[in-house]
Amino acid sequence: MRKKSIKYTFQILLLMATTLLSYFLEPLLGYRAIGIIFLLAIFFVGITGSIFIVFLSALFSALLWNFLFIPPKFTFAIRSTDDSYMYLAFFVVAMISGYLTKRINEEQRLKDSEALYKTLFNSISHEMRTPLTTLLASGAALNEETILQNPSHIKSVATGITEAANRLNRIVSNLLDMSRLDSGAMSLNLEWHDVDDLIGVVRNKLSEELVKHKLHIQVPEKMPLIRIDFNLMEHALANLITNAIMYTPENTDIFLKTNTSGNYLEISVEDQGPGIPTADKNKIFQKFYRIPGTPAGGIGLGLSIIKNIVELHDGFITVENLNPKGAKFSIFLPIKNQPSLPQESAE
Amino acid sequence: MNETRILIIDDEYSIRNILKINLATKNYTIDEAVDGKTGLIKAKDFHPHLIILDLNLPDTNGLEILKELRSWTKIPIIILTVHDDETTKVRLLDAGADDYLCKPFGINELLARVRVGLRNHGHIEATPIYNSDDLSIDLNQKKTFVAGKEVKLTQTEFEVLSRLVREQGKVVSQTTLLKQIWGITATDQNHYLRIYINQLRKKIEKNPSDPKHIITEPGVGYRFI
Numbered sequence: 001m002r003k004k005s006i007k008y009t010f011q012i013l014l015l016m017a018t019t020l021l022s023y024f025l026e027p028l029l030g031y032r033a034i035g036i037i038f039l040l041a042i043f044f045v046g047i048t049g050s051i052f053i054v055f056l057s058a059l060f061s062a063l064l065w066n067f068l069f070i071p072p073k074f075t076f077a078i079r080s081t082d083d084s085y086m087y088l089a090f091f092v093v094a095m096i097s098g099y100l101t102k103r104i105n106e107e108q109r110l111k112d113s114e115a116l117y118k119t120l121f122n123s124i125s126h127e128m129r130t131p132l133t134t135l136l137a138s139g140a141a142l143n144e145e146t147i148l149q150n151p152s153h154i155k156s157v158a159t160g161i162t163e164a165a166n167r168l169n170r171i172v173s174n175l176l177d178m179s180r181l182d183s184g185a186m187s188l189n190l191e192w193h194d195v196d197d198l199i200g201v202v203r204n205k206l207s208e209e210l211v212k213h214k215l216h217i218q219v220p221e222k223m224p225l226i227r228i229d230f231n232l233m234e235h236a237l238a239n240l241i242t243n244a245i246m247y248t249p250e251n252t253d254i255f256l257k258t259n260t261s262g263n264y265l266e267i268s269v270e271d272q273g274p275g276i277p278t279a280d281k282n283k284i285f286q287k288f289y290r291i292p293g294t295p296a297g298g299i300g301l302g303l304s305i306i307k308n309i310v311e312l313h314d315g316f317i318t319v320e321n322l323n324p325k326g327a328k329f330s331i332f333l334p335i336k337n338q339p340s341l342p343q344e345s346a347e
Numbered sequence: 348m349n350e351t352r353i354l355i356i357d358d359e360y361s362i363r364n365i366l367k368i369n370l371a372t373k374n375y376t377i378d379e380a381v382d383g384k385t386g387l388i389k390a391k392d393f394h395p396h397l398i399i400l401d402l403n404l405p406d407t408n409g410l411e412i413l414k415e416l417r418s419w420t421k422i423p424i425i426i427l428t429v430h431d432d433e434t435t436k437v438r439l440l441d442a443g444a445d446d447y448l449c450k451p452f453g454i455n456e457l458l459a460r461v462r463v464g465l466r467n468h469g470h471i472e473a474t475p476i477y478n479s480d481d482l483s484i485d486l487n488q489k490k491t492f493v494a495g496k497e498v499k500l501t502q503t504e505f506e507v508l509s510r511l512v513r514e515q516g517k518v519v520s521q522t523t524l525l526k527q528i529w530g531i532t533a534t535d536q537n538h539y540l541r542i543y544i545n546q547l548r549k550k551i552e553k554n555p556s557d558p559k560h561i562i563t564e565p566g567v568g569y570r571f572i
Contacts, residue, residue, distance in 0.1 A: 169451055189433065189566065192538035194545045197563050199556050217556045225538055230565045231433065339538045342503075342529060 011045050011053055019064055031069040032083075035090045038065055042094050046101025054098035062091045127171055127299050131164035138164075166208070167297060170242070174301040177235055178287070181308045188232070188312060192225040192339055195258050195265065201230075202237045209242060212250040218257045224335050226265055228313055236309040239302040240269045240329055246297050248273030248326075260335065264315070268330040275321040284319070306331070351465060354395035355379045356386035356412065357427065358405050366399065369454050370461070383407035390416060397464050399457075402428040402439075410442060417443035423464030427452075433566030440520055440567070463516030477512050479572060482551055482560055484512050491551065498550050503528065507543045508551075511561065511571035520568040544569060 018041040022034045038061040045057040063076070066087060071079050078084045138161045147153045196219050203215065244254045252272040259266045276284060276291070283289045285307045290300040303317075310317050315333040322328050353375045357363050367377050378393045380386035383404045390398060398416065402409035413424060423445040428435060431449040439447050446460045475487040483492040486509055491498045500508065506528050511519055521540055525533045533539065544563075548555040562570045 165451070192541055194541040196545060196548070196556050197541065200558050201563050201565055203557055204562070217554075219556055225541055231431075234565060339536075341542060342533075342536075342539060 008053070011049055011057060014041055014044060015057060015060060015064070018061070019068065022065075022069065026069060031065075031071070032086065034069050035065055035086070038062075039090070039094055039097060042098045043101050046098040047105055049102075051099065051102055054102055055095065058091065058094035058098055061094060062087070065090070124171070124175070124299055127296065128168060130296065131167045134160050134164035171299060173235070174239070174299065174305060177305050178301050181305065181312075188229045190227050190229055193228050193230050193233075195219065195223050195226055195267065198228075198230065198233060198237060199256060199258070199267075202234055202241065205234075205238060206241055206245070209245050213245050213248070214251075214253050215241070216253060216255045218255065220259065223258060224260065224265065224338055226333050227336050228333065229309075232309045232312070236306040236331065237267065237269075239306050240331070243298075243302055243329075244269050244271040244273070244327075247271075247294060261332075263335055264332040265335050266330050266332050268328055270322060270326060270328045272326045275325060275327045276319055281319055285317070350374075350376045351397075352376045352378065352393060352395045353461070354386070354389055354393055354398045356383065356389075356398065356404070356409075357401035358382060358403075359401070362401070362427070365454070366457070369458065373458065373461075375461075381405075383409070383412045386412055387415060390420070395422065397422060397461060398424045399461075400424055400426050402426055402430070402435075410439070413439070413442050413444055425457075425460050425464055436564075436567045437520060437522075440518065446518060459516070466516070477515060479515075479560060484508065486512065493551055500547070500550060504543055504547050504550070507540070508547055508561075508571075511569055515571050518564045518568050518570045522568075524568065540569075 018038055022037050025037065026034055042054065042057050042061060046054050049057070066076055066078065067074060070083055070087065078087055138157045141147050141157050142154070147157070199217060199219065203210070203217070241254065241256065248254070248271045254272075255268075255270040257266075257268050257270070259268075280289075280291045284291065285303050287304045288300040289304075290298065307317050310331050310333070313333055315331060317332070318330045320328050351374075353370055355363050355366055355377060357366075357379070358381050363379050363381075367379065370377055378389055378395070380389045383406050386398075386400070386404075389395075400409050400412060400416075404412065409426065409428075413426065416422075416424060424443070426439050426444045426447040427450060428439070428447060429450045436447055445464050448457055448460060475485060477484045477486070481494040483495075484490075485492075489505055489509075491500055491505070491508065507524065510524060510527055521537055522534050524540060525536060529536065529539060544561060545555070548558050548561055552558045552560060560572055562572055564570055
């Protein structure tokens with residue numbers, strides 16, 4: 001919704017700027033050339049706006065041009081027959097060119113999304129088939145007499161099933177999150193929350209994954225409440241910690257720190273892994289991008305989901321490498337005016 | 348005649364089967380129904396002590412079954428659902444569900460909820476003193492002890508704690524807590540709870556960022572363990 005109104009504002013501003021520019025250029029170019037400037041503006045509208053907006057812009061440009069520039073000025077009348085023909089031509093050309101720009105633009109978008117879906121299906125089919133294979137093989141194994149007679153075999157099969165299922169669960173949750181975020185159907189359920197609480201819930205959820213890493217939590221004594229959609233922010237933070245678990249060696253430390261800096265509350269995750277290659281620092285937040293050579297287990301959605309969620313909260317995310325090794329991801333969330341509390345009578 | 352009977356209403360064979368296997372290890376007697384209609388009949392004939400109800404049934408919505416059951420029985424009902432959004436959870440609790448589990452859930456989680464459901468339904472006697480690990484709460488004397496040492500709680504802190512403690516193991520919704528403690532006009536003042544739960548945790552939890560007693564149920568409420 002908000003995006004739409006921003007777009008409208010952009011188009012209105014564009015028309016106003018064009019009109020203003022034309023006002024100054026008219027003495028130099030003459031009123032006929034002004035039509036070309038308006039045509040140019042409609043091209044731009046075609047790049048960003050819907051066909052409806054293109055039509056409206058063409059209509060308004062025609063009216064503006066007529067009213068302000070074509071003599072007699074400040075009337076909608078047109079004096080000469082030549083100007084009338086030119087005016088009609090302007091309107092037709094404006095509509096057609098606006099429509100064409102729009103179509104070229106849409107075709108490009110379709111091509112882009114097609115490429116995106118190809119990447120998606122490739123990576124999903126690969127990442128999902130691996131755990132599915134484990135599950136199928138485990139089912140078959142548990143039908144084998146020789147395996148059933150050996151308790152340690154059964155145990156290892158059970159562990160394999162759990163791991164494979166967890167991996168599938170992670171992929172499915174991320175896909176669901178992504179499609180919800182993409183569809184724009186997500187309405188934020190903003191409430192005041194305690195960052196300590198957020199951390200507690202995420203830590204509890206990841207307790208199984210955290211057995212091979214040590215998570216150190218550092219939260220200062222007094223922290224402001226933050227206004228967030230708890231579920232979404234929980235997914236964001238869980239994704240960030242899961243990344244630290246998946247892409248760093250076993251038995252290394254992960255630090256989860258919170259702090260206030262200026263008008264922002266910072267939640268950072270520091271690991272002792274290989275860090276992020278400089279060339280990839282900007283790309284890692286793109287959908288489906290995975291740093292070449294990273295171990296299997298993800299489809300490249302985690303960071304783009306986190307970024308998306310954090311930006312929905314008017315925040316931002318940064319990444320830097322640590323000295324001597326490791327990466328540090330920081331989520332910054334705006335601190336809003338704190339709500340008031342009921343007065344408690346002294347004991 | 349000491350058996351505890353559990354009725355499972357779920358259309359998925361694999362879910363029923365794995366629940367049955369796991370519940371049988373705890374010596375519960377199980378019956379099952381594949382749709383809502385059969386579920387309602389069996390709820391009357393089988394006299395279950397607890398019902399596990401899937402929200403997504405082939406013939407009716409599990410929510411309708413829940414409401415129908417609630418019109419004549421108070422037995423604990425645990426709902427299984429694939430929806431993990433807060434609105435669904437709150438709606439379920441409002442409709443009289445004792446608890447819910449979102450698929451995929453862990454079997455230990457389910458067994459814990461079943462135990463709590465059966466206990467809250469009078470299988471264990473009520474007492475004014477609650478113990479949980481190193482924590483002991485005396486509702487009569489209004490005193491709280493951590494590892495044998497008394498901890499001073501403010502009046503409101505104790506109010507919040509005692510309301511959770513009385514429902515030990517069960518999720519208590521934010522709205523219920525706010526209404527009971529601050530009155531009907533405060534039901535949207537969720538931040539009151541954030542502050543008091545934070546203070547409580549600092550006093551009774553070993554590590555407030557890793558709470559073991561007061562568990563947050565995101566968007567729904569809190570659970571005392």
